[in-house]
Amino acid sequence: MEDIIIIGGGVCGCSLLYELSQYDLKTLLIEKKSDIGAGTTKANSAIAHAGYDPEPNTKMAKYNVDGNKMIEILCANLDIAYKKIGSLVIGFDDTDRKSIEKLLDKGKKNGVPDIRIVEKDELFKMEPNISKDAVCALYAPSAGIISPWELASAQAECAVEGGAKIELETEVLSIKKEKDFWTVQTNQGDFKAKYIVNAAGVNSDSISQMVEPQFFNITPKSGEYFLLDTTENGIVNKVIFPCPSALGKGILVSPTVHGNIIVGPDSKTVEKDDTECTIKGLQTVRQGALRTVPSINLRASIRNFAGIRADAGLEDFIVGESKTAEGFFNIAAIKSPGLTSAPAIAKDIAQMLLAKIDAKPNPNFVSKRKIKRxxxxxxxxxxxxxxxxxxxxxxxxxxxxxxxxxxxxxxxxxxxxxxxxxxxxxxxxxxxxxxxxxxxxxxxxxxxxxxxxxxxxIPLDEKGAYIVTGRTKKESGG
Ligand SMILES: Cc1cc2nc3c(=O)[nH]c(=O)nc-3n(C[C@H](O)[C@H](O)[C@H](O)COP(=O)(O)OP(=O)(O)OC[C@H]3O[C@@H](n4cnc5c(N)ncnc54)[C@H](O)[C@@H]3O)c2cc1C
CATH class of the missing domain: 1.10.10 (Arc Repressor Mutant, subunit A)
Structure with missing residues (x-):
């Protein structure tokens, strides 16, 4: 019997596993894919957002700003690639200036440090390659870039070293409450625990509906990207956004921690597992990028990819204990800025669990990691x-x-x-x-x-997707 089962090994599940590994608890993370961080966590813009987008007084605003600070410390402790390069939201006219002023106001209310509006001269000094039509920008120095899948895997590695368990290729099929514990039925057999945390990303609605009446529904929204070769490094120095629209934060151009330039995403409703890139989607991304950075060379693309947002049409994340199923917790509908928010969400959920479980510190807690690069x-x-x-x-x-x-x-x-x-x-x-x-x-x-x-x-990603099927020639000398 486990104390806690976490369903989903994305950045949210792995952050919680790490946070809980500070305590002497029996914790198990169940992930249906063959690796952790292989869902939305591996395919996003990889930005540690500053926190001026979420509506003030929401959980999202608090987790975003707190998470942004926590990520800087976590990345230093766990040797995760991270750079605090700052972000700019570019304004092209008076209407944009008004939305930038609103963002500034929200940012100040949310507690975003040192956020301010920069005018043309300063802007072009910061970013010589952005459109000369720009008139001003919102500058948030606390925004950063990160290796998103590493934020998940580094935390998972430390947690497992400290005694936590992970079951991969294990898909949760149903959940049953028995007196004072839960039975989680999977394709690999049953697992039992006193508490369950649903961190199943785009499937968080299906997992929730296994134990509680439907109260939210995920409409998956895909976002497509270009990843440009390192030859394009230097075209921008900070994360460059247009003004946000009803579709989201807009198409950004940003350096990555690996020395590339990332460009995207668009936004459209898809099936939960549809990570296809389309000509239409990529054209939208191209047009958006050319508007802010006209000289960008999209022919230097080395990869296109798409990630899926867990969009429940809400202004906030769903984080906390179920109102109807005691002992069942949701980390659900975690769209952007979920990557940035994950460590802060994990800390909050861990506190909620610790209010119910009497746990001592874990003497084997592994707080740091160092990798040879x-x-x-x-x-x-x-x-x-x-x-x-x-x-x-x-x-x-x-x-x-x-x-x-x-x-x-x-x-x-x-x-x-x-x-x-x-x-x-x-x-x-x-x-x-x-x-x-x-x-x-x-x-x-x-x-x-x-x-x-x-x-x-050995598969490319999941079982069945094999790269080599056998020899085409006999081995020489045999
Ligand atoms: C296009 C795009 C751009 C984004 N950009 C940013 C950004 O720049 N900054 C930012 O902060 N956020 C960003 N986000 C949001 C961020 O990527 C997500 O909020 C975050 O990755 C969600 O993590 P998660 O752990 O909740 O979900 P996931 O990473 O999807 O993990 C959920 C896991 O649950 C598993 N699972 C599902 N069902 C089951 C089951 N039945 N049994 C077992 N396991 C199951 C899945 O396989 C998956 O691995 C972006 C998102 C998208 C799509």
């Missing part, structure tokens, strides 16, 4: 690292300068990657210009050797 080492550090472990002397991913040593280390970390995409998210191998064209066969070889499994059993 060859790309960012000095010459002397590289030489020393190779001396200690010669696998660090073999570059596997040439685009991102990822070594065999890093891949081997990742395969043996507390939440090991088991697919090619999961390795990419842990160490960035395959994330560069060639998108794995050169390194994928080498990564498969290393995975096969280290995990003692056949290459034909």
């Amino acid at each position: 060859f790309k960012y080492m000095s010459g002397a550090e590289r030489a020393q690292t190779i001396k200690e472990n010669p696998h660090y002397g073999t570059i596997v991913c040439r685009c991102e300068t990822v070594t065999e040593g890093e891949i081997i280390d990742a395969l043996h970390r507390p939440v090991p990657p088991r697919s090619l995409d999961a390795v990419k998210r842990r160490v960035t191998a395959g994330m560069g210009r060639c998108q794995g064209g050169f390194c994928a066969p080498r990564v498969l070889e290393i995975m096969s050797r280290e995990l003692k499994i056949k290459q034909t059993d």
Whole structure:
């Protein structure tokens, strides 16, 4: 019997697992995919938003501003890629100026630090490549950029090292209340717990309806992106937004922590698992980007992708204990700024749970993590690292300068990657210009050797999506 079961291994579920790992509790996270952070958490704009968008006095506003501060500390402690570069909302006319003034007012009410309006001269000094039609901008220095999937995996790794459990490829099918505990039925059997937390992203409505009357409904909204090559790095220095509209924050142009430029998203209603990119969607993104940054070179795109917002048509997140099902908690309808808010939501839910459970501190709590990243080492550090472990002397991913040593280390970390995409998210191998064209066969070889499994059993992402099916030629010398 577990104390707490968390359903969903996105950034919200993993943040809660980490937060709870500070206490001596039996906690289990159940995720239906083959890796954590592989839902909406892996496909978004990757911005730690400052917090001027949410309506004042909402949970969303509080979690956004608190989460923004927490992320900076978490990223330093857990060695997660993060840069506080600030954001600009660009205004083109008097109507935009009015909405920027409203955003400034909301930002001040929400407690966003140092937020202010900048006029043309200062704006063009900050961003020489934005449209010369811009007249002013809202500047929020506390906005940052982050590696979103790492925020999930780093917290999950520390939590598991500290004693928490994760079951992957385990889909929750139904939930039943028995006297004073819950039985969670999955495709891998039953699990029991005193408390349940629903952090199932776009499926949070279906999970909620397993135990309580329907009170919200997710309308999934997809957002498509271009990811530009590192050659375009420098076109903008901060996160560049247009003024927000009814569709959301608008199409942004921003550096990423990996040195690329991200451009997007659009917004349209789709099915829950529809991450397809379309000509229409990408054209919308292109037009939006050209309006704020006219010289942007979208031909330098190395990847298009789409993420799905868990939109319940509400101005706020659904966070807290169910009104009808005692012991069942929702972290539901977590659309943007959910990535930024996740650590603050987790802290709040953990406090609600701790008010019900008498838990002592966990003596094995792992609060920090340090990862070896060859790309960012000095010459002397590289030489020393190779001396200690010669696998660090073999570059596997040439685009991102990822070594065999890093891949081997990742395969043996507390939440090991088991697919090619999961390795990419842990160490960035395959994330560069060639998108794995050169390194994928080498990564498969290393995975096969280290995990003692056949290459034909290693999927791209989920079971069934295999990359190699067998040999086309006999091995030479045999
Ligand atoms: C286009 C776009 C741009 C965004 N940009 C930003 C941004 O820049 N900044 C920001 O702060 N936020 C942003 N967001 C929002 C942010 O990405 C999400 O709020 C956040 O990732 C949600 O995390 P989650 O853990 O709730 O959901 P998810 O990451 O989707 O995790 C939910 C998990 O639950 C699992 N699951 C579902 N059903 C079951 C089941 N039955 N059994 C077991 N497991 C199940 C899923 O497989 C999934 O892994 C953006 C979102 C989108 C779509």
